[in-house]
Amino acid sequence: MNGMVLDRALALHLGVVALLFVLQFILPAYHHGIVARVLVLASFALGYNILFGYTGLLSLGHALFFGAGIYGTGLVMREFGWPASAALFSGILSAVTVSLIVGFLALRTVGVAFMIVTLMFAQAGYLTSLYFNEFTRGDEGFVLQQATRVIGPFDLSEPTTRYFAALLLFAIGLLIKLALVRSSTGRVLVSIRENEERSRMLGYNPFRYKLLALVVSGAFAGAAGAMYGLLFGYVGATFVTIQYSIFPLLWVLLGGAGTVLGPLVGTLFMFYLVDLTSGFTTASLLVVGVSLVVLILWFPKGLLGTVRQRVLPWLP
């Protein structure tokens, strides 16, 4: 019976990837662009959920890892003329390094203190990006030349390629995450969320597992940041602002913390909510805010969290 449950879950996730693949051929140009952007940002949220939804650590500093990814890619391309493929790895590596350092220091704290410490690190990162204005171009940012945004024969600025690159990133992230949360390591992460002291008394070193979750989630954020820079061609300090720490939290909460697909649902929902409401009112953020409040009141577990609770208990 257990085996069947696992296969059903895997089939669902592969099905979602296949659906997104098919959508590429169907979607009108405008939505095509939005979904590509959503897929990159949903990859960011996938990683955030590993830390928040599964391990139970609420970070307010993930903009720092996203920023490390986008600047780790953009700067080496602009300053040293690295090719896009190497720059992508440089972005991921920067985020992994930064999350390791932040993790070593911030994981000494718990709860609210952890939130504040991660927030402070991210703010320090933001101010740093402004201070080194000469390289980062600060608020103004800089554009990555279209000619450099190429990996092999693929021009990443071309809409179809861009969509598929975003989908590839998302699909890899989704499958890694699915494998992780169903592994014995994933079970330990959940045990830390549920009862850290008990987990410790079963012989697990909580610090080690929390650091692992933070670094994996930092790597997801870095990969998303790096890809965002490559696909959309703009790098700037705006990606290190507090907004980019709050966004993944919101997307995950909306979609369902501790569900594998929740971040995609949440990110899509938010993007289209803003998109639709801004069509008929300038107060679109007010509508967004009210819908968030309503959702949290009636669906405190998020959209997919509620679905899992009521109809699909096997949803990972």
Added chain:
Amino acid sequence: MAAVTLLSARGLTRAFGGLRAVDQVDFDLPAGQVRAVIGPNGAGKTTFVNLLCGRLAPSEGSIHFEGKDITRQPAHARVASGIAYTFQITSIFGKLSLYDNVALAAQRRLISDKTAGRAAGGLLHRRTMAALERVELAPLAQQIAGSLSYGHQRLLEIAMGLALGPKLLILDEPTQGLADGEIENFVALVRGVADEATVLLIEHNMGVVMNLADRITVLNFGKVLAEGSPAEVRADAAVQSAYLGA
């Protein structure tokens, strides 16, 4: 006395401010024994086992397990090397299934046991179910642990301890809050465990202690007041005045 000493403590002390909750305790536990630690409320029993399993750091003294000094070892490392602890106040993963609760313990053992190899999935399942069967909770494996009755939660705690495959199982007041019928089952369960692991039992229920223990250590005001077989302890005048209320 021929038995190998599994765990020993020398001069073990823990002070909370001016209060010496555990005071210069020397303690030797041979492998294979069922040892009970008794004493009046506030005698330092829980503090004592918390020092042994690493949840508290001692102020003075040393602890050896299988001949190795573990005084400075963190709690999770002690568990990994074979000291399992079941909580006095039931501490399970309430939102997870019974299966996941026990699998968390069983997979810890597989991580330590490097000979188990990579293809450990089937072994993990077998060990998890075996531990649940021993406490007769196997039919409830997929149920959420938080929905169990208190007595069943205590049994789940013990299943988690068993699934760790410990060399030393520390049970902190395991029968507290259990009904008489449940206590009988519990005594039979611990007898079975004693064949494969050393058991250190903190217990208030004297019936259980007299029934199970090979030897008894009596703590009072953080010091060892007496130590001996159940019969010797029962006969000890100092113990009687301090604890048994004679």
